[in-house]
Amino acid sequence: MQLSLAIPIERGVYPWVQTGTSPIGGSMAAWSLTVYVIAFFGWYGSQIANGIAWGAGPSGTRQVASKPFALSITFVICGLALLLNLAGMHPVK
Numbered sequence: 615m616q617l618s619l620a621i622p623i624e625r626g627v628y629p630w631v632q633t634g635t636s637p638i639g640g641s642m643a644a645w646s647l648t649v650y651v652i653a654f655f656g657w658y659g660s661q662i663a664n665g666i667a668w669g670a671g672p673s674g675t676r677q678v679a680s681k682p683f684a685l686s687i688t689f690v691i692c693g694l695a696l697l698l699n700l701a702g703m704h705p706v707k
Contacts, residue, residue: 628644663687
């Protein structure tokens, strides 16, 4: 609660942890979040690919073992997340 009052405009994990602890703590928090997000998207892409293959029925059994299929689904999900984040940033025109 103190950090939300100290920094009312949300700018991410780094400034909150930097204000609450130290600049090194802020950097560690930012890197930890980055590694977590990379691992999460890798796992989530595989889960979505398996769900699509399972939903396809017996003809989807080839897709479960297909690494290019899982990789392409992961790229699509990461691209969608990137587009949503860029839209949410409201770039200055």
